[in-house]
Amino acid sequence: MKISFVLPTVGMSGGIKVVAIYAKMLADKGHEVVLVSPPPQQPGFFQKVKSVLKGSGWPQAKPTKSHLDGLGLNHQVLDTYRPVTDKDLPDADIVVASWWETAEWVYALGGSKGAKVYFIQHHEVFDFLPVERAEATYRMPLHKIVIAKWLLDIMNHQYGDSHVDLVSNSVDRQQFYAEPRGKQPVPTIGFLFAYADFKGVDVTLKAIQKLKVTIPHLRVISFGSFKPDDFPHWDKTIEFYYSPAQDNIRNLYAQCDVWMTASRTEGFNLPAMEAMACRTPIVSTKAGWPMEAIESFKNGVLTEVDDVDALAKGAEWVLSLNEDDWKALSLRAYETLAESSWAHSTELFEKALKNAIATSRKK
Structure with missing residues (x-):
C-alpha cells in the first residue's frame, strides 16, 4: 500500500511515538510510507517584541527533537506552518490524520490522496482547544482507528459510529525490559x-x-x-x-x-x-x-x-x-503484558487500513 501520514508539528509526545512505530514497521513490511508535517509555529509579533524588551533578542522557532529522528523514514516538513493540502502529498491508497486539526486537513483532501483514516489517540475536547471544531472532526465520515476501548465506546455512543477499528498500543520489548529483582535499598x-x-x-x-x-x-x-x-x-x-x-x-x-x-x-x-x-x-x-x-x-x-x-x-x-x-x-x-507486541499491533493496524480502503470503495 501507499500510505501517507498527516501529522501536526512533530516532537517527543507519546502520540508521535506511536505513529513513528507504525510508520517504521509498515515501511519495513514493504509499504510506501510518507509522513508530512508543518514546522514549529513562529512566535507571534507581541511575543517577539516582549522577547526583545526582555533583552532576549528576536526569537525564532527552533527545530525540536522527535520520535521520527533517525528512523530513515520519508518525512517531509513544510516550509511554513500551515495546513497540509493536496499539493503536499503524493497520490496514495491511504491518508491518515493523526489528531483533530489534521483530521480537518485530511477531510479537505481530494480522493486521489487515498481512503481517509482518522487515527484517534485521545478524545481531544480540552478547554485549551477549540472544542466545537475538535468535536466536529469525530463526526466526519473518516474511517476511525482508536487505541483503547474507552475511545471505541465514545465513538460508538457519543458520535454514533459503530464501524471503528480498535488497535491497542504495545510496548517495545527490546527497549523496555528488566531482569527479575527485589525491592530497592531505599524505597x-x-x-x-x-x-x-x-x-x-x-x-x-x-x-x-x-x-x-x-x-x-x-x-x-x-x-x-x-x-x-x-x-x-x-x-x-x-x-x-x-x-x-x-x-x-x-x-x-x-x-x-x-x-x-x-x-x-x-x-x-x-x-x-x-x-x-x-x-x-x-x-x-x-x-x-x-x-x-x-x-x-x-x-x-x-x-x-x-x-x-x-x-x-x-x-x-x-x-x-x-x-x-x-x-x-x-x-x-x-x-500483564505477556501477549503484547508491536508486531501484532502493526498487523491489526495494517488490517484496519485495508478495511478503510474496502469501505471507501463501497461508497
Whole structure:
C-alpha cells in the first residue's frame, strides 16, 4: 500500500511515538510510507517584541527533537506552518490524520490522496482547544482507528459510529525490559513530568508529599521532555532527568519500586505500560489503558481521578510489601503484558487500513 501520514508539528509526545512505530514497521513490511508535517509555529509579533524588551533578542522557532529522528523514514516538513493540502502529498491508497486539526486537513483532501483514516489517540475536547471544531472532526465520515476501548465506546455512543477499528498500543520489548529483582535499598517512586494539566502532576506531587509523612526517606525519580523549573510547588529533592536517551528510560523505570500516574484523562498512557514491562508495579488513576489492564491489589492499584489520599495509600501499600510479596506483584505486572507486541499491533493496524480502503470503495 501507499500510505501517507498527516501529522501536526512533530516532537517527543507519546502520540508521535506511536505513529513513528507504525510508520517504521509498515515501511519495513514493504509499504510506501510518507509522513508530512508543518514546522514549529513562529512566535507571534507581541511575543517577539516582549522577547526583545526582555533583552532576549528576536526569537525564532527552533527545530525540536522527535520520535521520527533517525528512523530513515520519508518525512517531509513544510516550509511554513500551515495546513497540509493536496499539493503536499503524493497520490496514495491511504491518508491518515493523526489528531483533530489534521483530521480537518485530511477531510479537505481530494480522493486521489487515498481512503481517509482518522487515527484517534485521545478524545481531544480540552478547554485549551477549540472544542466545537475538535468535536466536529469525530463526526466526519473518516474511517476511525482508536487505541483503547474507552475511545471505541465514545465513538460508538457519543458520535454514533459503530464501524471503528480498535488497535491497542504495545510496548517495545527490546527497549523496555528488566531482569527479575527485589525491592530497592531505599524505597523509590517514579513519575513522568509534564506541564499539561490533564497529566495530573500537581496531584502526583501532593500524593508524594503525603507519602513522605510515613516514608520520610523516600527517593523520588522523574523524567520528561520539559524542565520543571516553573512548575508550582516542585520539590527540588526529586531526581529529575531532562529528555533522557530512549535507551536509558528503562533504567529509570527499573530503579523504582512503584510508578505513579495521576492523569485526569489519558488516551492510552504508554509510560504505565513501559514501567510494567520493566517489572515496576503502577499506581494509577482510572484514565486510559490502566482502566483495562489493572486489577487493584493484584497487578497494581487503581484510584479515582484527583484522589490524592488514595494514590498515596496505594503507593504506600506497594512500598510496604515484604520482599516476596513485592516480587510477586512485580511479576504479575510484567505478565500483564505477556501477549503484547508491536508486531501484532502493526498487523491489526495494517488490517484496519485495508478495511478503510474496502469501505471507501463501497461508497
